[in-house]
Amino acid sequence: MRRRHLFLPAIGLLIVAAVVAALLRRGAPPEAARLLPAADAYVYLDLKPLRAAGLFMNMPNMDADYAQFVRDTGFQFERDLDEAAFAVHLPSTEMANALAPPETRYSEVFVGRFDGAKLAAYLRQTAAATRNYGNSIIYEIPLPGRTVRVVVLSKNVVAASNTDSAVAIDGIIDRYGETFGSSGNDLLRRYYRHVPLVSVAWAVARTTSSGEQGNARFVLPGGYDLFFPQGTVVVAAVRYLGSVQFRADAFTRSQEDAQRVSDQLNAFLAVARSIEARAQAGSADPDLKSFFDSISVSQLQDRAELNATIPPGLLKKIVSEAPPVPVVGPAPQPEAKQPATETRKHRGRKKK
Numbered sequence: 001m002r003r004r005h006l007f008l009p010a011i012g013l014l015i016v017a018a019v020v021a022a023l024l025r026r027g028a029p030p031e032a033a034r035l036l037p038a039a040d041a042y043v044y045l046d047l048k049p050l051r052a053a054g055l056f057m058n059m060p061n062m063d064a065d066y067a068q069f070v071r072d073t074g075f076q077f078e079r080d081l082d083e084a085a086f087a088v089h090l091p092s093t094e095m096a097n098a099l100a101p102p103e104t105r106y107s108e109v110f111v112g113r114f115d116g117a118k119l120a121a122y123l124r125q126t127a128a129a130t131r132n133y134g135n136s137i138i139y140e141i142p143l144p145g146r147t148v149r150v151v152v153l154s155k156n157v158v159a160a161s162n163t164d165s166a167v168a169i170d171g172i173i174d175r176y177g178e179t180f181g182s183s184g185n186d187l188l189r190r191y192y193r194h195v196p197l198v199s200v201a202w203a204v205a206r207t208t209s210s211g212e213q214g215n216a217r218f219v220l221p222g223g224y225d226l227f228f229p230q231g232t233v234v235v236a237a238v239r240y241l242g243s244v245q246f247r248a249d250a251f252t253r254s255q256e257d258a259q260r261v262s263d264q265l266n267a268f269l270a271v272a273r274s275i276e277a278r279a280q281a282g283s284a285d286p287d288l289k290s291f292f293d294s295i296s297v298s299q300l301q302d303r304a305e306l307n308a309t310i311p312p313g314l315l316k317k318i319v320s321e322a323p324p325v326p327v328v329g330p331a332p333q334p335e336a337k338q339p340a341t342e343t344r345k346h347r348g349r350k351k352k
Contacts, residue, residue: 027193032085034184035159035175037168038089039107041205042188048082048201049240055316072122074115083111089163095178105143105188107161107168116155123150131166136173138166185234193233194249202237224268229257244310252302261304265297287314 033044050056056078062070070076091102110311124130125138127150141148145163149169150160161168183188184192187204195202207216207228216229228234229252236248238334276292294309 003150029188030083030085031046032083032111032157033188033192035109035172036085036087036107036185036292037161037171039187040090041088043086043088043203044201045084045250046082046200047084052080053240056061058316072117072118076114080114081110081112083109084153085109087168089168105146105161105163107163107172108159109172110160111156112157114152114155114158119152119190120168123152133166133170133173134177138169140171183289189252191235192231194251195237195241196247198241199237200240202235203233205236207234224271226261226264227255227267228261232257232261243312244315245309246306246310248306250304252304255299255302258299258302258304262297262299263308265304269295269297285314287311287317 011154030044031044033042047056051263054274059078075081084110088109089105089107108312121219123141126141129140131138131140133151135155136151137350139150141150144217145161146164148160149166150158151169151173152158155172159169159172159176159177165170187206191204195204208220208230215229217350218226228250231253233251234248235251236246239245239247250258250261250263275291276288277352290311291308291314294307296307298305298307
């Protein structure tokens with residue numbers, strides 16, 4: 001009887017702990033995004049609703065390298081990938097001022113269905129070295145100017161990073177092993193609440209890397225320059241409700257900054273509509289026209305907001321014309337040289 005009295009409170013405590021954990025996770029980013037390291041921008045994709053809507057049914061034929069990758073790993077992103085989260089690491093101010101052109105680095109977490117045996121065999125063949133960290137094996141794949149580190153966290157989760165050091169991939173492994181999971185880094189904790197519900201894709205991005213001063217310059221299609229005031233954070237999201245609803249908010253430090261961003265977006269929109277009207281003269285694409293007509297820009301205190309609707313027809317055209325997915329292949333091996341004796345024999349026969 002005494003054991004029963006002790007057992008019931010223990011169950012109650014476990015239930016309370018589970019409820020508290022669920023409340024803490026409510027409104028938090030998906031786990032794939034929370035595993036990512038500190039970065040300047042985050043991008044998340046939920047492919048399950050898009051696959052259910054049939055958007056991947058009429059994909060173009062596979063590129064030869066991608067087809068080989070599918071055969072080697074048993075993984076096809078159109079069929080097997082459910083979620084993907086990316087961290088974007090912009091070059092620091094010191095790197096930007098260096099003689100060599102700076103490169104943006106990335107860390108990724110993929111959630112889906114993986115063939116463990118095939119994937120492990122592919123990674124062993126591709127990697128130049130492996131390293132044990134905790135209970136995980138990190139595969140180090142050399143590419144020109146960088147090393148891609150890949151780790152299989154479970155049968156459903158794979159992570160990768162091509163940052164200069166191994167700190168990013170090690171941190172992903174550490175956060176994956178935490179008892180109640182990671183709460184994500186500061187940028188996601190502060191701005192994910194602005195991502196609309198049921199978004200199938202979203203991004204949270206600083207417009208300047210840490211330590212960078214001045215306005216951030218972005219080149220829009222057509223060579224149009226857009227300048228974001230220092231300290232601006234952009235939250236963009238896509239929802240699929242029959243048609244694709246796109247929304248982007250630029251959170252600035254003041255109403256004046258938000259007004260400047262709004263004015264620039266309206267000016268670009270006017271130019272884009274004018275170019276589209278001339279290009280479509282005599283052969284108008286109703287889906288493209290509907291898209292341009294749906295774009296609106298507004299200012300709400302210290303925030304500039306852009307909204308647009310992408311019709312289903314235009315979305316299917318975009319998906320069907322997407323470029324093939326790049327894959328990480330085995331590192332190129334140096335061409336084998338003929339032994340000197342064989343070369344001399346060959347030359348001797350040619351002289352005869």
